[in-house]
Amino acid sequence: MVRNPTMKDVAHEAGVSLKTVSRHVNGETNIDPDLAGRISAAIVKLGYRRNLSAASIRPGRTGKTIGLVISDLANPYYSTLARAIESVADAAGYLVTIASSEEDGRRHDRLVDRLMEQRVDGLIVVPPRRAARDWADVAAPIPPLVLLDRPVSYAGADAVLADNAGGARAATLALARAGSRRIAFVGDSLDIYTMRERHAGYAAALAEAGLGGAGDLLTITTAHTREQAEREVGAVLRDDSADALFAANNRATIGALLAFQQAGRRLPLVGFDDFETALLGDPPVSVVSQDIELMGRTAAELVLGRLNGDTSPFATRVLPTRLILRGSEKHHTCAGS
Missing domain, CATH: 1.10.260.40 (lambda repressor-like DNA-binding domains)
Structure with a gap:
């Protein structure tokens, strides 16, 4: 050797x-x-x-590394977050080590432990849908920590979130104001914080528009993948159970568009999260846009600030969303019209 x-x-x-x-x-x-x-x-x-790993073990020295644990490497949302975090970290001379929990609480904990064993200087973490342990039970010392996209009950970390409920409420109200009366929610499991918040905003909007209480909601929470969303929306189109859709993430939106294409007809639609091909449809897809790059930059800046001596109280930053109406929220007489 x-x-x-x-x-x-x-x-x-x-x-x-x-x-x-x-x-x-x-x-x-x-x-x-x-x-x-x-x-x-x-x-x-x-x-x-x-050998920066060896250097980081010595007192007063650092490996200049930030650990990032996200939920799903295949999701463009998280790749955009990671890229924004890397950009800020790189400018400050830090390397970002990225790993995916795949929404598995035990895997998440193993990744966190491994990163801490490698003496990362800071951690940015998207908590999994079901935690296997509390952060309070993690052995000290925990490096500066930012919880991204989803909060947990832990007083020793900053958090960066989007206004999920507010964005979903605005999307659903836009559909109602355009004339829809049976608006379906298409999304992932409500075990996920962002889905719970978006569903709460959806339900609040229906109540505000006088379209029924919680018992009447048309809620689909089994659309984890694009393929699952396509199947679920296909079923909605066949049984005519809804006259509009709020797609609660970009995969649900894309699945809905594929179902429309397969059926040869469409329903009014607003999706949560913008995506590059949203402009290619006829009409283009209306979306709730959250500034994903700003979320990533804010998380990286918070970690770097703590590493540079910021001792201010830990805080949660909730970033606003923006409703972008492009026409897909309206009823059309035929597909592609």
Whole structure:
């Protein structure tokens, strides 16, 4: 097995002290230019790389790494969040290590433990739909922590959320004002915080519009994937149980559009979360847009702020959503009209 070169090897090759090499690789600039040049040449020749994992174990040192645990790598929503977090972290000199819990509480806990064992400097976490343990039961020390998209009962963390209930209420009211009377909710399990909040906003809007109480709601909560949403909306179209749809996430929206295409007709539709192809339909898809990039940037900035000494009280930031009406919320006499 080939041994990785060490700082001691670099010092020997460059003919300088180990302390001088250490100062150079850690970014100090007050080093004689001739010595710095010799060290740089030795690093290139030997292929030396810093061992940041080892460095982070030593007191007062850091591996400059942030751990990010999301729920589903395949969901474009989370890839957009991750990209925004990476952008802010990279500008500050931090690497982001990303893992997916797949909505499994035990897997989530294993990932958190593994990241902490690797001495990440901070954590940004999307809690799973069913937690396996409380954060209060996690062994200290816990690095600076931001809970993203979904809150949990833990006083030692900041949180960044969207106004899910407000956005869903606005979407459902838009459908009602356009003349719909039997508006179905199409989404994922209500075990998920965001789904519960969106369903609450949907129910509040129906009550506000005088369209029935909770017992009359047309609620579908088995659309975890695009394919499941397509099947559920296909059934709605066949039995004519609804005259409009509120799709509670981007996968439900895309599934609904595929069902419309298969059936050759459509229902009024508003979806939660914008997506690139929403403009390609006829009419384009009306959506509730949450600023996903702002959520990611805010989470990264909060972690970095804590790492830089921010000791202000932990807080929850709720970011507003925006209703974008493009015409799909209205009734049309035939598909594509």
